[in-house]
Amino acid sequence: MAGESGFDTFVDDLPRKWWFKLLANWIVIPFWAWLRPTPPLPGGPRPTPQPSENVQRMMNLVMPLKDKSPLGRAYAAMAVAQNVNEIFAGLDNVGTVHFARFVVIGDNLCMISVYDGDFTNYIRDFIATVGSVFDAIMDLVEGGEAVKPCETKIDAFIDWIHAHDLFQAPDLPTDLFRLQDAARGVERKREPGLLRSLSREYILQLNANPNFSLGGGYRAYPGFSVAQVRQKLGVGW
Amino acid sequence: MTEEEMAKKAVEALDIVPGGDTRRRPVHTNGVGVEGHFVASEAARDYCVAEHFQGGKIKVTARFSNGSGKTALHDGWSDVRGLAVRFHLEQDKQEERAVDLLAMTLTEFFTPTYETFLKFASYTNPEAPVTRQSAWRKLLELLELIQPALPAPYPGQTTSSVAGALRYADEHARSELSIFHAAAIGAPKSYARAAYHAVHTFFAVAPDGTRRAVRFNWVPVSGVLNTGPEDPVVDDYLKSDLQLRIKGKLGIGTDPEPVRFILMMTIGETGDDFDDPSRSWPPHRTRIVMGTLTIDAVASDQDADGERLSFNPWRLVEGLEPSNDPILSLRRNAYEFSRKRRGGVAGCPFSGV
Structure with a gap:
């Protein structure tokens, strides 16, 4: 210039x-x-009274693996793969989850999910429905042993999950x-x-x-809960 | 002070732009008049009884614009862009009936009230002479991990409102967001490749009488795309780009590249500030697809079908009502004052003109 x-x-x-x-x-x-x-800054969506902010909330749970070798990642994959039926049945029972998936990214096992309602209740529902799966996972991730069994260490487990949920800009x-x-x-x-x-x-x-x-993410049909979507589609709940 | 006097003062506060002309619009001075049509979606009529949302093809005239108040054309400079759309409804006896929707590429307005608008205008007008930032200053900013105080001036640029706007934002928290967005807004590759936001809240009345607080925005079907930082800065390309797109000289193959926008209506909810245009709503509100706008032609008479047209956000029909937003109130008379001053046509339906 x-x-x-x-x-x-x-x-x-x-x-x-x-x-x-x-x-x-x-x-x-x-x-x-x-x-x-x-x-x-703390992870997950921030508390808000606004209706559309309380549905389709994002959880990006990043759990650092203890064993960062390919074998360690394989154990993590196996802990999830061996419990697919339990996870899917549990999610059906939770009833507030739009999408959920486990992914291995680098040396982390991650659970990415979109849910309706309060974070604490979401995790409590998880403990009730797939607590044993999380106990198996906790054996494999850093700091996980201190919060298992999650059925009896409920508050510690919720705090741990919250601390490992990504901060949402x-x-x-x-x-x-x-x-x-x-x-x-x-x-x-x-x-x-x-x-x-x-x-x-x-x-x-x-x-x-x-x-x-990076933000709370895009939604194609914001403002609607799992129950509303399923009811509108006529697929029951 | 009457509303008319406030509007006059607000318009005149923008007059000090070097290179401006009171015979033209005080801001969004350069624009391109276009013609097209709007077709409402199936869903639209369930949410709003306004005539243009009932389906069928509605004739539209519109004007794309650059936000600057300078008469010299600088399409390639970073600037807010505007899209004002008039939906022509069926004539009722001899009376022309229409709805106007005014939108811009900024997601929120700079200030929430008349008083703060005048203060903001006093910080940004007259524009300050542009000065090249010293290399030492730029180095210090890098080490401070902060944004540059001033962007590098464009060739031929002598004044800028950036320093004044940043100073205003530093003193007024409610304007931080808009000024942050404006500072990074850039120049679109095409008017057809920008999203436009009507920043004010309106109330949409549904067939069952439900009255919802809503905001509208236009989403370009071609997607949003700005010029790149390494692209040459061109002063005059946005009008010819539209002409070429409509003629099919741009895009893939020989088919015309349609200039289309989807009209989205976002529904506000308890806790949203319906009367503050300086605060955009979070992106998680329920959105309704209200219809599609297609631009068919660049108006052959740019003076009559662009420059002399006067849009007004208060030109509404049954089913759409204004909120109590003070800036929206101000615009009602400000647009009318500006129209009279420059000899525009199509007076505001509330002015008795």
């Missing part, structure tokens, strides 16, 4: 330079994380300011440069919370 010096071009290209990224990851971000301590991006300020227990001063610091707030949260859901 006209009027740009060589130094301008050099600075503009910095974000693409490997050594600058290294500098940012090892020095700049840790410095800001030290200056502005940022707790990882707000659908309206600037809402992150409010969430992070509340977690830090501070009230933000309105000062020059505040809005431009939103990028730093996201970087700090991603630093504290490497697994991250």
